[in-house]
Amino acid sequence: MTSTSIPLNVLDLASRPAGGSNADAVAGTIRLAQQAERLGYRRFWVAEHHGMPAIASSAPAVLIAGVAAATERIRVGSGGVMLPNHAPLVVAEQFGTLRALYGDRIDLGIGRAPGTDGATAMALRRSAEGLGVDDFPQQLLDLFGFFYGGMSDANPLHGITAVPGLGDAPQVWLLGSSGYSAQVAAALGLPFAFAHHFAGENTEAALDLYRSRFEPGEQLTQPHAMIAVNVVSDDDPERVRALSLPGQLSFLRMRRGLKPQPVSVEEALAYEFSPAEEEFIAARNARQAIGTPDQVKARLDALIASTGVDELMVSSGAATVDGRIRSLEIVADLYPAE
Secondary structure, three states, rough: OOOOOOOOOEEEOOOOOOOOOOOHHHHHHHHHHHHHHHOOOOEEEEOOOEEEEEHHHHHHHHHHHHHHHHHOOOEEEEEEEEEEOOOOOHHHHHHHHHHHHOOOEEEEEEEEEOOOHEEEEEEEHOOOOOOHHHHHHHHHHHHHHHHHHOOOOOOOOOOOOOOOOOOOOOOEEEOOOHOOOOOOOHOOOOOOEEOEEEEEEHHHHHHHHHHHHHOOOOOOOOOOEEEEEEEEOOHHHHHHHHHHHHHHHHHHHHHHHOOOOOOHHHHHHHOOHHHHHHHHHHHHHHHEEOOOOOHHHHHHHHHHHHHHOOOOEEEEOOOOOOHHHHHHHHHHHOOOOO
């Protein structure tokens, strides 16, 4: 795959702007999706996070419905649904309904991590049952049984039918940031999306594991991989710095166990980062694509070459919707569709 023809996609978190509302966050996601469609992006995915004051994407299926209704062609999906938080039957019914509404435009990206703290995960599931790592493969098999049928008679769920759901399977991806998820995706013959935007040190190793252990499945006869990359870009380097710092400050606060409120550009520019914090930010950004268009092109070309991915997903950490749109425009210009 050459750098000039790789399919482009978007991952969005419905970030709430400083001083803004959840309605502003969702409206920003809709606007970003419409611009991504205009620019020729293939997919637009929304994440699942809970209890985060700066992030409004806690209900992916609901947000997907809103994005799909406001667009016409772009594929819309989850990046992802955190399966341990939900009964597989509920996920099958939700995404079966989305398929009934929007046809073959729906993707279901599935993740294993809860996307929140343990107490919130318990509140979502109302039980600790099913939250362990060893439970995940069975949860996936239950979900596929609801979509495709063929559950074993030994499975206590085998007599239950998902309506909508059965026969309404979306395109399913497995998401991950570790070798464990890579192996599960390989064993089930699923496309694999790796979270390079926050686990960049594991990317090549996980993709190598996925490809080496891949077994053909219902969806694929050969491996198909994508990475998500944090992109903040503008022609003005100072503008890049201003747009990227709020996200960096927010991440630093989360590392200290806080659930920070949205950070404004002004607050981030006024903050005095310690040498240790500056070092951490530099290391975290080292394999992301933050900079001018030329810098972004060099970084993305290097990542595409080292990972051999089939698709690229842009996760823009720019502090404003306009900044995220500008980043998408720059990447689309750098990698025009065939």
